[in-house]
Amino acid sequence: MSRVYLDHSATTPVHREVAEVMLEYMTGKFGNPSSVHSFGREVKKAMEDARAQVAALMGAKPEEIVFTSGGTEADNMAIIGGALANRKKGNHIITSAIEHHAVVDSCHYLEKQGFKVTYLPVDDEGIVQVEDVAQAITPETILITIMHANNEVGTIQPLGEIGLLAKEKGIIFHTDAVQSLGKIPVDVNELQVDLLSGSAHKLYGPKGIGCLYVRKGTKLERLSHGGGQERRRRAGTENVPGIVGFGKAAQLAKDHLPAETERLTKLRDKMIAGIEANVEHVKLNGHREKRVPGNVNFSFLFIEGESLLLSLDMKGIGASSGSACTSGSLDPSHVLLAMGLSHETAHGSLRLTLGKDNTEEEIDYVLQELPPIILRLRAMSPLYQHQR
Amino acid sequence: MYSEKVMDHFNNPRNVGELEDPSGVGEVGNASCGDIMRISLKVEDGIITDVKFKTFGCGAAVATSSMVTEMVKGKTIEEALKITNKSVAEALDGLPPAKMHCSNLAADALQKAIEDYQSK
Numbered sequence: 032m033s034r035v036y037l038d039h040s041a042t043t044p045v046h047r048e049v050a051e052v053m054l055e056y057m058t059g060k061f062g063n064p065s066s067v068h069s070f071g072r073e074v075k076k077a078m079e080d081a082r083a084q085v086a087a088l089m090g091a092k093p094e095e096i097v098f099t100s101g102g103t104e105a106d107n108m109a110i111i112g113g114a115l116a117n118r119k120k121g122n123h124i125i126t127s128a129i130e131h132h133a134v135v136d137s138c139h140y141l142e143k144q145g146f147k148v149t150y151l152p153v154d155d156e157g158i159v160q161v162e163d164v165a166q167a168i169t170p171e172t173i174l175i176t177i178m179h180a181n182n183e184v185g186t187i188q189p190l191g192e193i194g195l196l197a198k199e200k201g202i203i204f205h206t207d208a209v210q211s212l213g214k215i216p217v218d219v220n221e222l223q224v225d226l227l228s229g230s231a232h233k234l235y236g237p238k239g240i241g242c243l244y245v246r247k248g249t250k251l252e253r254l255s256h257g258g259g260q261e262r263r264r265r266a267g268t269e270n271v272p273g274i275v276g277f278g279k280a281a282q283l284a285k286d287h288l289p290a291e292t293e294r295l296t297k298l299r300d301k302m303i304a305g306i307e308a309n310v311e312h313v314k315l316n317g318h319r320e321k322r323v324p325g326n327v328n329f330s331f332l333f334i335e336g337e338s339l340l341l342s343l344d345m346k347g348i349g350a351s352s353g354s355a356c357t358s359g360s361l362d363p364s365h366v367l368l369a370m371g372l373s374h375e376t377a378h379g380s381l382r383l384t385l386g387k388d389n390t391e392e393e394i395d396y397v398l399q400e401l402p403p404i405i406l407r408l409r410a411m412s413p414l415y416q417h418q419r
Numbered sequence: 420m421y422s423e424k425v426m427d428h429f430n431n432p433r434n435v436g437e438l439e440d441p442s443g444v445g446e447v448g449n450a451s452c453g454d455i456m457r458i459s460l461k462v463e464d465g466i467i468t469d470v471k472f473k474t475f476g477c478g479a480a481v482a483t484s485s486m487v488t489e490m491v492k493g494k495t496i497e498e499a500l501k502i503t504n505k506s507v508a509e510a511l512d513g514l515p516p517a518k519m520h521c522s523n524l525a526a527d528a529l530q531k532a533i534e535d536y537q538s539k
Contacts, residue, residue, distance in 0.1 A: 089434065326420045335453055337477035341421075341429060356477035359517055363453065375450035411435050413457040413473035414450065 034347040035393045039233075039325055039386035040061020040182050041351060046235045049279045053237060053272040058109035063379025064269055065260070074271055085242055088281040089227060090218035097243045097264045098274050102209035102230030105224075106133035108151055108265065109205040109226040112251035113174050114141050117203065121171035124148045127159050127188075128369035130178050134207055134255060135365075138176075147171070155371045156318040158188040164193050174203045174391075180211035180223070183366045184317030185326025187215065203249060209233055209241075213284035214291070214323045225249045231273065232275055235387065236280030240273030295324035295385050298394050301384060302327050305398040310405050316367060316380060325385035328353075330367075330376045333415040334408040339381055342404040348397055353380040375414070420511040421478055428482035433489045436471040443536025445527045450475065457529040462536050466489050467499055471510065472528075477524075479518035483507050483525035491531045496533060502526055 036044075056077065062070030064078050085203065099105045107183040116123060126138055128150045138148045151169045152208075159177055159296035175197050180187050190206055197204035205226035211217055212227075213234030213401055219227055227244035231237055234263040245251060257266030299322075306313060331339065336352030343350055351357065353364030355378060362368070372380075383397070410413040421429070441459035448454040454476035461469035470492050472484040487507050491499045504522040508514045514522060 332473065335480070337475050338429070338481055339480045341426075345430065356475070361452060373450070374453070378450070378453040393496045410472055411432060413446065413455050414475050 032347045033393070035349070035389070035396060037348060037350045037385060037389065037397065040185075040382065040384035041091055042232050042238065043235045043386055044388070045232075045237055045276070046280060048283070049236055049276045052279050053276040056272045056275050063158045064271060077208045078269060078271055078274050081274045081281075084278035084282045085229070085283075086244075088212065088217065088285050089222055089229070089244060090392075091244050092226075092247070093245060094262065095244055097245055098269060098277070099241045099243055099265060100239055100270070101241040101274050102131075102207065102228050103133040103241075105132070105201075105228035105230070105241050106207055106265070108243050108251060108254055109228060110137040110174065110176055111141060112133060112254055113203050113205060113249075114131040114146055114225060115252035116250040116410055117173040118146075119167075121128045121173040122146045123169050123171040123173065125151060125164060125167050125172060125177075125394075127151045127153060127176045127215050129153050129157060129159075129181055129183075129366040131182055131209070132177070132205055134176055134178065146390045151177075153369050156321075156364065157184050157316075157370045158179055158318060158321065159190055160192070161192045161196070164225070165196055168196070168200055168202065172200070175204065176205040176207070178210070179208040179217065179227075180215065181257075181317070182210045182368060183364055183380075184271050184328045184370070185323040185384075186406055187211065187315045187321045187323065190222040191225065196224075198223055204376055211323065213281070213288070214325065216288070219244055219246065225329070231277040231280055234284045237276045240277045242277070247394050255368075263339055291387065292324050295389075296393065298385055298389060298391060299324055299418075301391070302385070302394050302397065305394070306401065309398065314372075314376065316370065327383040327385070328380060330372065330380045331374065331405055332379060333404065333412045335378050335381055336363075338408055339404065342408065343397075343400070346400045346404075351382045351384075353382065354378040358367050420515055421482070422447065422514075424486075424510075424512045425479060425482040425514065427452045428485040428511065432472075432481055432485040433486065434471050434492070435473065437473060438469060441534045443534070443539070445528045445531025445533070445535055446469075447531060448476070453477070454480050456480065456524050458484065458488065458528040458532045459469055460497050460532045460536055462496065463495075465495050467494055467496070476521065476524075477518070479514055479521040480524065482511055483522045486510050487525040488528050491529060494535075497499050499529065499533060502529060 336354030337356035367377035
């Protein structure tokens with residue numbers, strides 16, 4: 032039976048070349064980059080080369096990149112560190128209703144510390160309106176954090192415009208770019224951001240390593256204390272294998288971006304067209320064009336997401352859903368609800384995220400297996416009856 | 420995550436559908452919470468001669484509703500009233516803790532169907 036992986040927004044397989052270079056830095060060059068001797072120095076050089084590779088992927092300077100344990104830590108550092116560092120200037124933060132939990136929960140934590148947070152709504156395609164940001168700004172606003180591309184529906188936000196607003200008012204602007212880095216062009220100067228979070232395992236690098244871009248001059252309060260690594264921004268012996276792996280993955284992502292964008296967009300659009308042509312009562316979630324190349328997200332009316340995922344899994348297809356059952360909470364995806372979907376429609380959502388190894392044959396296989404699964408689940412559903 | 424029995428009931432659900440002239444119908448849950456189960460019964464001389472279910476919900480929801488219909492078919496109303504969520508989950512060789520509420524729903528849907536029949 033074929034196995035088709037369509038959950039690249041959850042994680043990606045590591046490039047062989049990335050795995051190979053990482054191994055070198057586990058067994059061969061294993062020194063601590065802070066050591067004075069040559070065992071440390073040779074490793075330090077590789078680390079700084081990797082830093083430059085990651086910086087190049089986003090138009091930043093190498094010294095502005097701080098390596099972290101992943102996107103979540105980067106979000107925490109930016110939001111909590113940024114707010115605490117600027118608390119004398121004000122106590123208001125602006126974010127959106129569709130952020131990843133690392134951002135939302137960091138904001139909730141700050142609310143408990145006495146900060147005020149505005150969660151901006153999105154339109155029915157999942158896009159933040161620049162006018163809403165402008166209206167939300169107050170003299171107390173010290174931080175704006177808006178994700179670049181959404182993890183569930185792939186929609187791309189108008190960061191450049193928001194960044195300009197932030198700059199005018201002297202407000203720090205952070206973006207969680209975990210789902211856009213390596214997938215679409217990311218340039219910190221075009222986006223006008225002061226802080227940007229990235230994660231290696233979303234771009235065929237290893238898990239457990241991410242980065243926070245910190246524009247020169249941006250104040251952050253340290254969240255982890257100890258050694259002076261990462262220009263005193265983040266304590267702890269550096270994860271050298273992870274860092275060199277991230278660097279290599281970043282370099283490969285940059286090299287492959289134009290060709291992969293074209294290839295994935297074609298496959299994505301084929302999947303979207305195929306589902307719309309062969310299954311009734313479906314709704315594409317998110318913006319049709321302002322969307323990362325590999326993201327497909329549909330709601331299938333009258334059925335529930337986890338049962339859909341189980342059925343697909345039995346056919347070797349791995350995907351994800353916004354249903355409550357898949358998240359273990361009582362509510363379905365907060366992103367879909369913020370876009371105006373009913374609970375029921377949100378429960379019936381399916382996210383397929385394509386990647387470098389998916390082929391046209393695999394898309395065809397999914398398009399062949401999906402319709403009968405939907406029919407079977409609808410035949411069992413008390414909701415479908417009413418429609419006929 | 421799911422036992423073989425749960426997967427069997429999910430892939431080969433027993434008694435899917437609606438009864439033409441049911442003696443009693445019970446529906447529980449709602450679309451907001453992501454689970455709806457509807458059970459319809461045919462009762463003749465105090466015996467459940469036919470039973471069908473329809474479910475909107477996860478793998479455990481489908482499996483528990485299928486299992487509960489299998490458990491009551493051919494039983495008397497008194498015997499059916501003794502079925503609990505625990506017995507449904509046990510019959511399926513257990514459910515993950517997060518999914519136990521699905522077995523509650525299945526037992527409740529059955530109860531409601533019986534109540535509906537008894538109220539007529």
